[in-house]
Amino acid sequence: MLLTISTTARPATDLGYLLHKHPDRVQEFGQSFGTATVFYPEAGEERCTAALLLDVDSVSLARSRGKGSPDFSLSQYVNDRPYAASSLLAVALADVFRTARAGRCRARPELAERPLPLEVRLPALPCRGGPELARRLFAPLGWEVSAQSVPLDEGFPEWGDSRYVRLELRGAVRLADALNHLYVLLPVLDDGKHYWIAPDEVDKLIRAGEGWLRDHPERGLITRRYLGRRWALARTALARLAELGDDTEEQLDPAVAEGPVTPAHVTPQEGPVTQAPVTPDDGPPAVPPRPLSVQRREAVLAMLEELGATSVVDLGCGQGELAGELLARPRFARVGAMDVSSMALTIAARKLKLDRMPELKRARLHLFQGSLTYTDKRLSGYDAAVLMEVVEHVDPPRLEALERVVFGHARPAHVLVTTPNAEYNVRYEFLTGMRHPDHRFEWTRAEFAHWAAGVAARYGYRLAVKPVGDDDPEVGPPTQMGVFTRDQDS
Known part of the structure; x- marks a missing residue:
C-alpha cells in the first residue's frame, strides 16, 4: 500500500526537515505486520514528494493473530491488506512520522506552524460509503477532495465499481494536521481496524483530533467507526468531546444515520442503520444548535x-x-x-x-x-x-x-x-x-x-x-x- 505527500512550497525539500526523513536516503522501519519504507520519488526546489510504502507480510500477520481469529482460514493469507490503505497504514504512519505528527521540527520550527500547499495521494483506499463519504470527511478540514471509485475490472465495466476509491487531497494545511487527519480517517473510511481496540484508543483519538474533531460535522460517525463501533468507548470519547461543548445529543446517539447501508454490511452486533425519510413537508432544514x-x-x-x-x-x-x-x-x-x-x-x-x-x-x-x-x-x-x-x-x-x-x-x-x-x-x-x-x-x-x-x-x-x-x-x-x-x- 502506498501514500505520497507532495509540496510546492519553496524550497520544497524542506519537507524532509518536517518529516525528519532525508530526501537522499531510503529508510526502512520494521513493523509487527511488515516493513514500512520511506523514499522520495522527487526532491527539487520547486516540488518534493515523500512516499510511504508499506509491505504487509500476511503470513506473519495471520500467525500473530492466534487461533482465535474469526477470519476464514484462507482469507487470512489471501486478502487486500498488502495493497489497500487500511488501518495498518495508519499505524505505520503514526510510527514513522511520530515527530512530524506532533508538529515538532527543531531545524525549521516556523515551518511546522505554517500551512503548506500539500498534495496527498492514495491510489487504493477501501471506503465503505464510496467517494461521497471521503468528501464528507475531508472537505470540512480544508481539503479539495478528488475521490474516484475503482472499477472491479476495467475490462468489464458492467461488473460495476469495487469498494475502493482513488483519493487525492489538495490544500494549504499544516503538515502535522494533515498527518493526523490521515491517521484518524483511514480506518474510519475502511470501517475496520486490523488490531485490538483497547481503551487507550480513546486517548489516541482525542489527541489526534485536537483542534478539528470536535467541530467536524461528521464527528459522531468518525468516533464510532474509529473505535470499531464499541459503544462503551464511543460513549466515553463523545462525552469528552461533548465536554468541549459540541452538539452533544445528536453525536451521542448511535442511531444517527451514516447514509444508506446495504444488508451485506449489517452484522447482528450493529443492527440496521436507518435514515429518516425527507419529504417536501419537512420544511427547511433545522439550524444546528451552537456548541x-x-x-x-x-x-x-x-x-x-x-x-x-x-x-x-x-x-x-x-x-x-x-x-x-x-x-x-x-x-x-x-x-x-x-x-x-x-x-x-x-x-x-x-x-x-x-x-x-x-x-x-x-x-x-x-x-x-x-x-x-x-x-x-x-x-x-x-x-x-x-x-x-x-x-x-x-x-x-x-x-x-x-x-x-x-x-x-x-x-x-x-x-x-x-x-x-x-x-x-x-x-x-x-x-x-x-x-x-x-x-x-x-x-x-x-x-x-x-x-x-x-x-x-x-x-x-x-x-x-x-x-x-x-x-x-x-x-x-x-x-x-x-x-x-x-x-x-x-
Missing part, C-alpha cells in the same frame, strides 16, 4: 462586559480559547491566562499565534503556568477572574485551598465560575457517569448553589447564579454559572 462551549464563552464574555471589567485573568485557561476572545476585544486592556499544564500553554501559544502577534496586542497578554491551590502574586490586580469548567477537575479536599487562593488572596472585584449541571446529564442519551473522566465530581443545581453561597459568605462576596445553554424546565441548563461580586466594604 455549548461557544455558548459558555459568550455568556462569560457578556457578563464580563456587563460588569465593566477591563482586566481579566482566565484561571485554567486550557488551550486559550477564552483568552483569544478577550484579546479580540480592545476593552480588555489586560488579559492573564494561567494553566497548570505546560502542554496546554504550548498549544495555547500556538493557537494564539504568539510568535506573530502584533506588539501592542502581545503586551496585553500574560500567559503563565501556575496552580490554583497555591498563593501566587501574579493572580492579583485583575478586575475579574474566570474559572470556566475548572472546579470540577479539583479534588474536593483541595477546593478549600482554591477558594483561599482565588477569593482570599487574589480577591478580584468579580469571579465567574462555570461548571456542569449534573442533573442535565440524563439528556445525553448514551452518557454514563460523568461528562469527562478527569472530573472529580459534578454538582446538581442545589449542590452548586450551596457551595457558591458558602464561598460568598466566607470571603465577602455577593452571589448570583445564572443558567448557560438551554434551560430545561425539568433538569435545568447544561452549565451553571456563579457570578461573585466583592462587597464594597470588604
Whole structure:
C-alpha cells in the first residue's frame, strides 16, 4: 500500500526537515505486520514528494493473530491488506512520522506552524460509503477532495465499481494536521481496524483530533467507526468531546444515520442503520444548535462586559480559547491566562499565534503556568477572574485551598465560575457517569448553589447564579454559572 505527500512550497525539500526523513536516503522501519519504507520519488526546489510504502507480510500477520481469529482460514493469507490503505497504514504512519505528527521540527520550527500547499495521494483506499463519504470527511478540514471509485475490472465495466476509491487531497494545511487527519480517517473510511481496540484508543483519538474533531460535522460517525463501533468507548470519547461543548445529543446517539447501508454490511452486533425519510413537508432544514462551549464563552464574555471589567485573568485557561476572545476585544486592556499544564500553554501559544502577534496586542497578554491551590502574586490586580469548567477537575479536599487562593488572596472585584449541571446529564442519551473522566465530581443545581453561597459568605462576596445553554424546565441548563461580586466594604 502506498501514500505520497507532495509540496510546492519553496524550497520544497524542506519537507524532509518536517518529516525528519532525508530526501537522499531510503529508510526502512520494521513493523509487527511488515516493513514500512520511506523514499522520495522527487526532491527539487520547486516540488518534493515523500512516499510511504508499506509491505504487509500476511503470513506473519495471520500467525500473530492466534487461533482465535474469526477470519476464514484462507482469507487470512489471501486478502487486500498488502495493497489497500487500511488501518495498518495508519499505524505505520503514526510510527514513522511520530515527530512530524506532533508538529515538532527543531531545524525549521516556523515551518511546522505554517500551512503548506500539500498534495496527498492514495491510489487504493477501501471506503465503505464510496467517494461521497471521503468528501464528507475531508472537505470540512480544508481539503479539495478528488475521490474516484475503482472499477472491479476495467475490462468489464458492467461488473460495476469495487469498494475502493482513488483519493487525492489538495490544500494549504499544516503538515502535522494533515498527518493526523490521515491517521484518524483511514480506518474510519475502511470501517475496520486490523488490531485490538483497547481503551487507550480513546486517548489516541482525542489527541489526534485536537483542534478539528470536535467541530467536524461528521464527528459522531468518525468516533464510532474509529473505535470499531464499541459503544462503551464511543460513549466515553463523545462525552469528552461533548465536554468541549459540541452538539452533544445528536453525536451521542448511535442511531444517527451514516447514509444508506446495504444488508451485506449489517452484522447482528450493529443492527440496521436507518435514515429518516425527507419529504417536501419537512420544511427547511433545522439550524444546528451552537456548541455549548461557544455558548459558555459568550455568556462569560457578556457578563464580563456587563460588569465593566477591563482586566481579566482566565484561571485554567486550557488551550486559550477564552483568552483569544478577550484579546479580540480592545476593552480588555489586560488579559492573564494561567494553566497548570505546560502542554496546554504550548498549544495555547500556538493557537494564539504568539510568535506573530502584533506588539501592542502581545503586551496585553500574560500567559503563565501556575496552580490554583497555591498563593501566587501574579493572580492579583485583575478586575475579574474566570474559572470556566475548572472546579470540577479539583479534588474536593483541595477546593478549600482554591477558594483561599482565588477569593482570599487574589480577591478580584468579580469571579465567574462555570461548571456542569449534573442533573442535565440524563439528556445525553448514551452518557454514563460523568461528562469527562478527569472530573472529580459534578454538582446538581442545589449542590452548586450551596457551595457558591458558602464561598460568598466566607470571603465577602455577593452571589448570583445564572443558567448557560438551554434551560430545561425539568433538569435545568447544561452549565451553571456563579457570578461573585466583592462587597464594597470588604
